[in-house]
Amino acid sequence: GENVEQHPSTLSVQEGDSAVIKCTYSDSASNYFPWYKQELGKRPQLIIDIRSNVGEKKDQRIAVTLNKTAKHFSLHITETQPEDSAVYFCAASINDMRFGAGTRLTVKP
């Protein structure tokens, strides 16, 4: 079955810096890769996703890149703000979703 690994488990950056979270997956058939953000006490929210026919997708300060050959994808957040502090989950999916373990991002003012 699919196995998704996510790194780092925690990440601390200064406000305005960039943050990068990386995930690898094992099943080359996976074709959908969403990223979720979860703030404390709130439900996970889908923030961006990418499908296997696309190499990069950007939405304002958030971008995701996908390397199908290497089977890894990354989340990039630029110009980080304190409100970006949360836990971020990556996931890989064919029909069923497999999630990474999560990354706690802290943005220091």
Place this chain on the structure above:
Amino acid sequence: GAVVSQHPSRVICKSGTSVKIECRSLDFQATTMFWYRQFPKQSLMLMATSNEGSKATYEQGVEKDKFLINHASLTLSTLTVTSAHPEDSSFYICSATSPGLAGGPADTQYFGPGTRLTVL
């Protein structure tokens, strides 16, 4: 540590029957469990949030009488799909969280492996 199991992993049933899915935290006490539903090639949709000993909070558009959730103990939550129909066929996944679990962040969710339901 922080292992969440789901049972069954796959189930096939006839239209009109009810199906129960169990979500268990194996090595920790889960104060909150979440139930998600995923349609093919789409992201997961949160169905409800379940806190031990209290009624589940359902997301808008999710029928609480259709999807019965019980969180009777700190290690077990169940989702019962009542009078299942083919449109209920989906992948159901739970997750669990507990403050300060294993020294990690209080809001980290640990996901179960999911249950694929097929209604004929």
